[in-house]
Amino acid sequence: MKRKKWWVVLATIGVSISLAACGNKKSNNVTTTGSTSGTYQAVIKGGHYQTSKARGVAVQQNDNTYNLKSFENGLTNVIAKKFFSPKNYIFQEGQYLSASTLGDWLGRQTSKNPLGLNPAQGKKSDPNPLYIQQIEEQDYVQQSGNSLKLKGVVIGVGINSEYQYQKKTDGPYYTKKISDSEVQAQGKAAAAKIVKRLREKKDLQNVPIVVALYKQAPQDSLVGGTFFAYTKTNSAQVGSWTKLNYKNEVLPKATSAAEANSNSTGTSGSFSNFKSQVQNFFPNISGVTAQAQSKDGTLQGMHVTITTQFYSQTEINSFTGYIVQAAKKYLPNGVPIDIKIQSDSNIQAVVYRDAGSSKWNSHIFGSY
Amino acid sequence: MKRKKWWVVLATIGVSISLAACGNKKSNNVTTTGSTSGTYQAVIKGGHYQTSKARGVAVQQNDNTYNLKSFENGLTNVIAKKFFSPKNYIFQEGQYLSASTLGDWLGRQTSKNPLGLNPAQGKKSDPNPLYIQQIEEQDYVQQSGNSLKLKGVVIGVGINSEYQYQKKTDGPYYTKKISDSEVQAQGKAAAAKIVKRLREKKDLQNVPIVVALYKQAPQDSLVGGTFFAYTKTNSAQVGSWTKLNYKNEVLPKATSAAEANSNSTGTSGSFSNFKSQVQNFFPNISGVTAQAQSKDGTLQGMHVTITTQFYSQTEINSFTGYIVQAAKKYLPNGVPIDIKIQSDSNIQAVVYRDAGSSKWNSHIFGSY
The missing domain is CATH 3.10.570.10 (sex pheromone staph- cam373 precursor domain)
Structure with missing residues (x-):
């Protein structure tokens, strides 16, 4: 029943110890x-x-x-x-x-x-x-x-x-x-x-x-x-x-609950549209899931994860541009949302809108 | 000699196929x-x-x-x-x-x-x-x-x-x-x-x-x-x-090259200061590495990776706030930089400044 503690890592690699951090502070x-x-x-x-x-x-x-x-x-x-x-x-x-x-x-x-x-x-x-x-x-x-x-x-x-x-x-x-x-x-x-x-x-x-x-x-x-x-x-x-009165849910809902329509926040419907647009972007299917939190029936925010197989950096760049447009068009307004774009468990890009903001930001993780 | 192709993933998990993507477009x-x-x-x-x-x-x-x-x-x-x-x-x-x-x-x-x-x-x-x-x-x-x-x-x-x-x-x-x-x-x-x-x-x-x-x-x-x-x-x-005339380097430089001072861009020195401030923030050492690219001896940008063991979400929050301040203070101005904050290989937060911008952005990956 024990799961791996994924944020606990052992010693870091290739790090030389420096004691300069304190500078001249007491x-x-x-x-x-x-x-x-x-x-x-x-x-x-x-x-x-x-x-x-x-x-x-x-x-x-x-x-x-x-x-x-x-x-x-x-x-x-x-x-x-x-x-x-x-x-x-x-x-x-x-x-x-x-x-x-x-x-x-x-x-x-x-x-x-x-x-x-x-x-x-x-x-x-x-x-x-x-x-x-x-x-x-x-x-x-x-x-x-x-x-x-x-x-x-x-x-x-x-x-x-x-x-x-x-x-x-x-x-x-x-x-x-x-x-x-x-x-x-x-x-x-x-x-x-x-x-x-x-x-x-x-x-x-x-x-x-x-x-x-x-x-x-x-x-x-x-x-x-x-x-x-x-x-x-x-x-x-x-x-x-x-x-x-908070409620968390995982989207998409299990198939049996096709009564997703009864979702009082409408979040499930918005997410379905977003997911449909996104998952067939490439010839290979992309996985699109989300966590959503509501309070008294009103959506508070979402964490979206998209997992797909990228064949090149240019595909990552193009996909990220597309996700920004799709998020604007399909995802609910007025709440913080982040979208992690990853292959396997490696993040390639992030698209997000902060609480209280209407602007979507994006960042692609490059490499020299 | 073959390494794992980290951005190639096999089929995605738990994805139902939807054909709604094309909508009514030809x-x-x-x-x-x-x-x-x-x-x-x-x-x-x-x-x-x-x-x-x-x-x-x-x-x-x-x-x-x-x-x-x-x-x-x-x-x-x-x-x-x-x-x-x-x-x-x-x-x-x-x-x-x-x-x-x-x-x-x-x-x-x-x-x-x-x-x-x-x-x-x-x-x-x-x-x-x-x-x-x-x-x-x-x-x-x-x-x-x-x-x-x-x-x-x-x-x-x-x-x-x-x-x-x-x-x-x-x-x-x-x-x-x-x-x-x-x-x-x-x-x-x-x-x-x-x-x-x-x-x-x-x-x-x-x-x-x-x-x-x-x-x-x-x-x-x-x-x-x-x-x-x-x-x-x-x-x-x-x-x-x-x-x-582009040149890529990995920081920190190998210890033998303590002649990091001879670095024409000064990048190595800035990075050392940043690293010293950051790696002893927690009682456990944090790993701080970077890729830097220069053109004709002038820095073009950096990709920084910080790996540390976090014991709680509050530590991630506090660390990210600190990194924004340390980046402002120690890292070179005028070029795009991103800083991946991770434990093991799981990203927890990102801090970045885009090309042409003087503003640092940050995003913490939360969960409901």
Whole structure:
């Protein structure tokens, strides 16, 4: 069931080590990364990025990397931006929950691990699910003289929508579905414990804490899960929750669901037209798929991937020009969209329109 | 010696066939792809891209795919644009030289293959090199009523700078270097024959023919070769040649050449500063390499690749913001540059500045 962690790479190749990076800065100097429009600046300390105290845990928490990317993107863009605008706040990787703390919390509750947020295993033939799959801390800070002052903490909690288990080692896998109401109940119960524990930390007694709940997509999903509720608290108690109604889908839809017409956003229809235009451009068929996200039935954006066999650089150039025109003509207006043009898994070009923009950009990856 | 052809992929996955692409156009209707700024529109016939008559040959011709990309990019951007501006001409994949014709021409001259441009093998223990490695035809056309009229043909000829051979099957490989003067002589001799043969085709008797000569990089090079001469002719003879002085290099330079300071363009120094800033951003080292091209000693552009291990999407976001700032500060002004940010071979973000622009763009590849 384990998938390759595709963004984890081992040592890089052919790199000589240089220690010139810090220049003449003092080693505890704080600077920021700089940001591109609408994104956060982040903390650099002594010339190096201030990594999370739980660095590496997130990658271990997810077999399905779509859940990982989607969880972290959502926590930043859907949740944190509601409370801490990139204009006024600097992003800092979580500094208060360590890898070992998170490891304990994500475990099952046992006499050895009383802090585990997941229930004891129970019967091996009918085990209790692991509900809480991932937890991430993000800190939002502001510059105050030469140092940074913590202004708020955002916590994401990912709850499984299904649980896979074996009745015996090397036996077949069984899957238990976890109902939406159970996902909610488990998430809220965990959130209450987490907030209480955070308030016991000296530095976290007087900052707002935002907690957001995320329903993990199934293991074999080609798109991640979604955030479905969040709350903000200034005390050790969790207050009322605000619901979120996001939906992710993979396009084209499975053939049985030819009732794609019933799609409330119309996205599926636009995408079908685009796909038809694109996939027969070459004598060989091109694969065209997409992830789409909607909120309250309204499309929020798309990630499109086109995979085809190119026989020359000139074919890549011509295809990219064509995709820009086809995107303008067929894809929905008013939302961010990116289109990855690749052969095998090697990217050859990208065509994209940013949030809030009506202009399509394109870039072809050349080589000298 | 064969390397994987990385842009050749087999059938695409999970694609249902749709025949809706042509819509209600007549099947012989001619349209164009549309173009992005500074690139060519290309020919679409009956809703499909008009592929080269020699489609697939280019890929077979090159073990080193850097030579393939660089040859085709150079033929379009360095050579063709001198004679046929994208504003006034439409690009058409070569329609006059078929795969089998090119196959014959690229072979050795034998009694069975009198048209072979390469010499007979000679002694197995000391064979004559294969000089002519690749030939590509590009057509430039203009719209004339409902049809397209051929206005010129551009031919690229790639000549090897080294030749690898075995004295016996399964024996070790030997390498013969081919001198620059030999590369030139062989290229010019081939060009003369090619132009003569093209003029024998009815459709090519009255259009300008441009021929450009390209010196292939060695098999193990991490950057492709360069065009070193071109000529334009309206007759069956090749006239005088114009020399080109392009140079490609891979950065950082091999350590022995710490005399990087002697680099006439200063590119190597700028790149070193950039690399120092970037590679120690994370606790784990990032790999930073580049291809740079110069003409008459002046930098023309760079392709930078950064490979690092990311532990979260937030690290990707922060790193990309940082790279934009570092690129502004350290990389040379006034030339197109792109920076691929990847983990393993998966792209995570791209940062680039187009030709003629002073603005850096960035795009992070997200996921729902």
